[in-house]
Amino acid sequence: MNSIIIIKFIEKGFNMENLKTLIDEKKLHNRIEEIAAQIEKEYQNKEITLICILKGSVFFTVELAKKINGDVRLEFIRVSSYGEGTQSTGEIKMKLDLKDSIRGKNIIVVEDIIDTGRTLSYLIEYLKMKKPSSLKLCALLDKPERRIKKVDVDYTGFQIPDKFVVGYGLDWNEKYRNLPYIAYIEQ
Ligand code: IMP
Ligand code: MG
Numbered sequence: 001m002n003s004i005i006i007i008k009f010i011e012k013g014f015n016m017e018n019l020k021t022l023i024d025e026k027k028l029h030n031r032i033e034e035i036a037a038q039i040e041k042e043y044q045n046k047e048i049t050l051i052c053i054l055k056g057s058v059f060f061t062v063e064l065a066k067k068i069n070g071d072v073r074l075e076f077i078r079v080s081s082y083g084e085g086t087q088s089t090g091e092i093k094m095k096l097d098l099k100d101s102i103r104g105k106n107i108i109v110v111e112d113i114i115d116t117g118r119t120l121s122y123l124i125e126y127l128k129m130k131k132p133s134s135l136k137l138c139a140l141l142d143k144p145e146r147r148i149k150k151v152d153v154d155y156t157g158f159q160i161p162d163k164f165v166v167g168y169g170l171d172w173n174e175k176y177r178n179l180p181y182i183a184y185i186e187q
Contacts, residue, residue, distance in 0.1 A: 050108050056113065061074065094126075107134065112141065
């Protein structure tokens, strides 16, 4: 049984009541281990560059990197498609660009969650122009019901229902990123 954690929101005007565990820490770690094993097998000791999409993918990227036995490099990029709240504005802004060239590199883009697909489809086009040797996508969570842009994700952690989730890097107005599990906000 999933434990229920109740955290009262004190923000005025926000009617979300409490947080419920959707994916606990053990399930997250087991799944990340499986993805790491799959990546290791597919890349056969080739150098891999994980591009972490800040800020939400930090926990996932770190855990994944630790579990891949091989030559793993890290790069960071920051885009934002959300204003405040739980609805995407649809507009994508590059807030922090890559610092080093990815030309000729084996890239795996690591994303926390794929929702409408706008962020990843924008990023794929952007990264392709930089001529990596290969480009794959890895998302911890996938909310397929909300897809607007089709995106082929190579590695998916969990498919989840259309709920707003927080924890393990994911935030609601910058809060709850540090929860070690994924929770949803029950309305
Ligand atoms: P997309 O462009 O609509 O696919 O949105 C992807 C981005 O929206 C993710 O990288 C998250 O930052 C954010 N996002 C989407 N759904 C959620 C959610 O349920 N909780 C927190 N952030 C979310
Ligand atoms: Mg994100």
